[in-house]
Every structure is written in structure tokens, then in C-alpha cells.
Amino acid sequence: MMKMKTAKNAPYPVEVIKGQAYYWCTCGLSENQPFCDSSHQRTDMTPLEFIATETMTVYFCGCKQSANAPLCDGTHFSL
Numbered sequence: 001m002m003k004m005k006t007a008k009n010a011p012y013p014v015e016v017i018k019g020q021a022y023y024w025c026t027c028g029l030s031e032n033q034p035f036c037d038s039s040h041q042r043t044d045m046t047p048l049e050f051i052a053t054e055t056m057t058v059y060f061c062g063c064k065q066s067a068n069a070p071l072c073d074g075t076h077f078s079l
């Protein structure tokens with residue numbers, strides 16, 4: 001199994017829209033971080049769906065180590 005690649009050692013702030021689906025890159029290979037660009041197709045990983053419950057700014061994990069994926073939980077501070 002392929003290991004996740006850290007995209008950035010910090011979260012990505014994104015303004016999300018209530019009810020809209022977002023596909024967070026789990027493999028770290030996407031050129032469109034923090035979202036999927038189908039680069040995972042050369043791995044055994046798949047993107048993680050996130051459906052916004054409110055219109056607001058959320059912080060998508062960039063280090064790919066968050067226990068609360070796809071959102072940042074501060075894990076990147078300990079890497």
C-alpha cells in the first residue's frame with residue numbers, strides 16, 4: 001500500500017458553500033491541493049468526500065496526517 005505524501009505542512013483555508021461536495025486529496029499527489037485531480041489513480045488510494053454543512057471558511061489538512069480528515073486537527077504542528 002502506498003503511503004500518503006505530505007502536500008504542505010499547513011492547512012489550506014477554503015471558503016466552502018453549504019450543500020456542495022468537495023473531494024479532498026488523500027494521496028498528496030494532486031496538483032490542485034487540497035482537492036483531488038485524479039492523480040490517485042496511480043495509487044490504491046481514493047479521495048475523501050466532504051459535504052459542507054454551512055457556507056464558511058474551513059481548513060483542509062495539507063499534511064495528510066490529521067485524525068480529523070479532511071480537516072486540520074493541528075497534527076502538522078508535531079511533524
Ligand code: FES
Nearest residue numbers: 010062063072075
Ligand atoms: S495540515 Fe494536517 S493537521 Fe494541520
